[in-house]
Amino acid sequence: MKVDFQVDLVHSAKTNMNACAVLLKMAAWSEKILQLLRRMNNFYLPGSSRSSCFRFEVDGSQVGWVPPHVASLLKRHPQVFSPPQGGAVRLCPSLDSYESRSEAVDAVLQSLRQEDISCLRGWRDERYSVMPRFSDAPLMWMERAATSLFGVKRYGVHINGYTVGDGGEVSMWLARRSRTKQTYPGLLDNMAAGGLAAGVGIRNTLIKECEEEARIPADIAATARPVSTVSYTYEDEEGVFPESQFVFDLQLPVGFRPSIGDGEVQDFYLLPIEEVKDLLAGDDFKPNSAMVVLDFLIRHSIIEPDAEPFYQDFLTGLHQTL
């Protein structure tokens, strides 16, 4: 009897310790995800450069945020940028068309490329539209690599590739970024993703990125379903990054394998969704793509609100805009 009792006690202690370990792991995961969301929205936090940034205005509307060190550089080009005044840097009103604005700013940026401005070393010859809101007509285009100097909002498309097994079990395709990528080399990423270039539609971007990055035929990519956006603004030493990603879910046949396309990806993995969830809390994931996966986990009921105290904070952290 006494022995039984001791065995029971030991068993119960072990069970409790296991339960404690599970709870501690969950709490650590939640805390890491909150940190990710805070980091990706650090422009909104007290102590960010936001209060010292200048509004970037084109044709009377704000289209971005210019950090003080960039404003100093722009002073050398008064024929394009009016000197900072009233908290704003303005494009000269004499530049009164889409083309004239775009070409004048591009000429300044080409001259700045001669100087040691790290983000411009990533020059891509990709034109992004500049407008106050996505629903507004573009006022000009700007080289993608320069948008962070002006805090101009960038839009993109991210695609969650996933499978559902016979028993309903969800697995997700992840890409491992090439080690030679300019940004986030070697990190885990969504199956396919890409920026919205000026004049290209959202669905067209999706089809193109699926084909280029993962060799997914257009007829399969076309079955992708629009489900969400993920929006955030962070700042780092290269500038201010307000971004919004259009999110699509693409359910793939169980036997289908994406394959390496244009060399932006070094490998693809199909992982059980719980394993993907664990990976989000590590340092191996491209941060904005981790947010896109978090949004997937919530929409696909992988996270239970009764068990996740920050459930609501996760959702608001995924949808911040200026």
Next chain:
Amino acid sequence: MKVDFQVDLVHSAKTNMNACAVLLKMAAWSEKILQLLRRMNNFYLPGSSRSSCFRFEVDGSQVGWVPPHVASLLKRHPQVFSPPQGGAVRLCPSLDSYESRSEAVDAVLQSLRQEDISCLRGWRDERYSVMPRFSDAPLMWMERAATSLFGVKRYGVHINGYTVGDGGEVSMWLARRSRTKQTYPGLLDNMAAGGLAAGVGIRNTLIKECEEEARIPADIAATARPVSTVSYTYEDEEGVFPESQFVFDLQLPVGFRPSIGDGEVQDFYLLPIEEVKDLLAGDDFKPNSAMVVLDFLIRHSIIEPDAEPFYQDFLTGLHQTL
């Protein structure tokens, strides 16, 4: 030949007019939805009472917003509320436990019921938890009807009941609220919904509301999937309403019919999802429930981002928090 040409012209004009009519209808719908989201987040807009509200602080943490006219009323109870100072109304620090705070505030509220304060006419004897964030331990409870006087955040559960036909066509169950409801009588609503009372879990609230409002057996309600939250803050003449709703999707068998339970609902309708979408833009829908349906439309790919310029604005409007 000439006649054919004229017939072609007439046909083409008709086609264009139809296309124009469709586009105009879509634009009008989008604008109405934006207006709904702005109205439900009007506490964030310039010109709201936010700048004249006092922070409501308990135990050193902000848990709400007190409008000036409420702050004046509270001055009569200095043993419970410290006089407004530094932009804050504070619960007296001598009230240092959950019970003592809850009872002292309840006594004040009971006395205020004697006066002509419209929201307190809706007294429900339902206790809501008061805490800085959902993940924090509750500092006290407060009568549901009084939370808007203090701008204390309220949490609830909303359930999208829907069916998917053999051809994949989605229909949604809507409730018509009873004409005798205190709030939003006679308006369309989600199939079931309810507030989170102090100490009751999210899933338990869902099961209870499904049973009480729509006579959905617990084994069916338990298959509901957590998918989102919808968060917003509005103000009206009754106070400040910061709210966050936990959203569940409940796919029902095609033959299943919810039935009237506790009399909060007068009727249930099963409508094709496109018809539900149109209804959101009218004045016949409880506003926060319309937001929950909008979130459903986005997650279920009923809205195509290439065709909806405010797609991203919709998503951020659904997820605002203070």
